[in-house]
Amino acid sequence: MFFHKILVTGCGGDIxxxxxxxxxxxxxxxxxxxxDIQEDHAGKVFFDxxxxxxRATAPNYIDTLLRLVEEEGVDLVIPTSEPELRTLCTNDFFGRRELFLTANQKAMEIGFDKYRTAELLQKNGLPHPxxxxxADGRPQEFPCILKSRTGCGSKDVCILTEEQYHRQKDYGEDDIFQELIAEDDAEYTCGVFRSSSGEVRSIILRRKLRGGLTGSGIVEVNPEIERLLNAVAMYLDLQGCINVQLRMRAGVPYVFEINPRFSSTVRFRHKLGFSDVIWSIQDRSRNIVDRYQAPVAGRRFYKIYEDVID
Structure with a gap:
């Protein structure tokens, strides 16, 4: 037992x-x-x-969240919704950083900005698209990726052809172009945890997407990817857990996104022994972090739907 009462935000979502x-x-x-922002969700079946x-964008969001914390005697908040994490980061954690279990602020500031992510990777000589x-002009090549610089998830991502580029013409300040690294069956989602003592742990999952989320995957062991993940953790001064997404081309891993939060694969990873939620809590509590026995290569996992009755 680590805490008296933990509050998980976004409790109706998958994360x-x-x-x-x-x-x-x-x-x-x-x-x-x-x-959560609504009452009708499956969280009622699982949470106490x-x-x-x-909503995180509402003017009184901060007040309502902190009021709930005070009324319920919460001693730790785990935000899982990306809009909430962005609000926390922008508002300097409301002056209550010790209350929230998140990655460090540098990791969030860079990870939540896809252009700054690319700048960090380029500055430190790490492979990236x-x-x-x-708004700066024509993409370097077609087809390419068009995505939101600050958006979350895959809903704002599309493959852009030259014909589509000329047809749209006007692009907002939040739009970015990114190199399309097209390799069949070679997208990876990687969990990275770094403790306050500087120990880095990672797990590499080659995944297949289903509806924009990880539907299934397989554990891989790849020293090149592991070195890249260690470097990313170091350059972010990481403390806590992030999720790194990359694709392989000619044996080289290219990082295209860093998500500074727990991933939708967090329960997969926990079942495989990569217990980043528990390690983060232990590290925050200044307890000894449990040992990590990395899963063997070839272990497979599958996302299934579960029926629950309230």
Whole structure:
């Protein structure tokens, strides 16, 4: 038992549900509660109690969240919604950084900005796809990726042809072009944890997408990718956990995104022994972090849908 009461935000989403179930299974607190922007979701089945709060973009979001913390006697908040994490970061964690379990601020500031991510990788000589601000002019080549510089998820990502580029013409300040690294069946999602003592742990999962999320995958062991992940953690001064997405081309791993939060694969990883949620809590509590026995290459995992009754 680490805490009296832990609050998981975004508890109706896939990441929030996964984090909450890990906490409950591992008995990480006397009570695990959740909050979300709506009442009707599966979180009610798993969390001890669920609450409704304002959206992260609402003017009174900060007040409603901190009021819930005070009223419920919460001693740790785990934000799982990216809009909430962005609000936390922008508002300097509301002056209560010790309350929130997140990656460090540098990792969030860079990871939440895809152009700054590319700049960090380029500055430190790490392989990455070329990336440019769309408003600066024509992409270096076609086809390429058009995505939001600050957006989250895959909903704002598309493959752009030269014909489509000329047809659209106007691109906003938040649009970026990125090199398309097209390799069949070679996209990776990688968990990276770095403790306050500087120990780095990682897991490499070659995945297949389904509906924009990881639907299945296989554990791989790749020294080149592992060295790259260690370098990313070092240059971010990482403390906590991030998710690095990359693609392989001619045996070289190219990082195209860094997500400074727990991943939708967090429960997969926990079941495989990469317990980044629990390690982060242990490290925050200044407890000894459990040992990590890396899973063997070839272990497979599959996302399935589960029916639950309230």
């Amino acid at each position: 929030g549900l996964a984090v909450g179930r890990i906490l409950l299974d591992e008995k990480a607190a006397d009570s695990v509660i959740g909050c 109690r669920c609450f409704v709060i304002e 070329w990336t440019q601000i769309a």
